Amino acid sequence: MSPEAAQITRLSTLGSIAILPILILPVMVGALIDYAGFTDAQAGWMATAGFVGSALAAIIVGLRIRHLNPRSVCVFGLIVLVVFDCLSAFVNQMSTEVFVVVRFISGLGGAAAYASVVTSISALREPERGYGMFTVLQFGLSSALFFLLPIVLPTIGVA
Numbered sequence: 459m460s461p462e463a464a465q466i467t468r469l470s471t472l473g474s475i476a477i478l479p480i481l482i483l484p485v486m487v488g489a490l491i492d493y494a495g496f497t498d499a500q501a502g503w504m505a506t507a508g509f510v511g512s513a514l515a516a517i518i519v520g521l522r523i524r525h526l527n528p529r530s531v532c533v534f535g536l537i538v539l540v541v542f543d544c545l546s547a548f549v550n551q552m553s554t555e556v557f558v559v560v561r562f563i564s565g566l567g568g569a570a571a572y573a574s575v576v577t578s579i580s581a582l583r584e585p586e587r588g589y590g591m592f593t594v595l596q597f598g599l600s601s602a603l604f605f606l607l608p609i610v611l612p613t614i615g616v617a
Contacts, residue, residue: 462583469582470592472532473575474599476539476568479508481600485607490549493611500554507558511565512572519573528574535574538567 459467479486487505490496496504519531542564549557579588 466579466582466588466591469575469579469588470595472536473572473579473592474595476532476536476571476575477596478599478603479539479543479564479568480512481596482603482607483508485604485611489607489611494549496554503554503558504561507562508565508568511562512569515566515569516573519570523573523577526574528578531574532571532578535567535569535571539564539571540567542567 483505487501490501490504491498515535519526523531542560545560546557546564552560575592579585579592582588
């Protein structure tokens with residue numbers, strides 16, 4: 459694999475991980491309603507909080523990326539995303555308000571990483587190749603999870 463192809467693969471993988479919570483959101487909203495006892499309104503607030511966090515981070519990072527190190531932004535964003543997604547696993551042990559804040563912060567992290575990946579892909583020698591691989595991986599991963607999560611969730615439930 460050429461160095462450019464390896465870089466495209468790394469960026470595509472990181473970006474797909476960063477955007478994954480948004481891509482599988484419909485399944486997760488349904489799981490919160492079906493298995494965690496959320497009302498439609500509570501699940502809607504959770505989804506909205508993640509979107510608002512994502513939009514805010516995308517705007518901030520998009521405007522400031524020239525002054526930031528994209529790699530550092532991506533690493534920091536992914537750490538925030540993973541930590542707060544792991545906290546989300548304990549949804550039944552926190553109030554709805556706390557859960558909404560956790561999802562908001564997770565959205566901030568994911569969008570910061572996503573924005574830095576998109577910026578990095580645009581700086582490649584062949585950005586169209588990078589975006590193509592990125593798109594394929596995003597849709598492939600989300601499609602696989604849309605298929606698998608409804609099968610797995612009834613077995614494991616939501617903590």
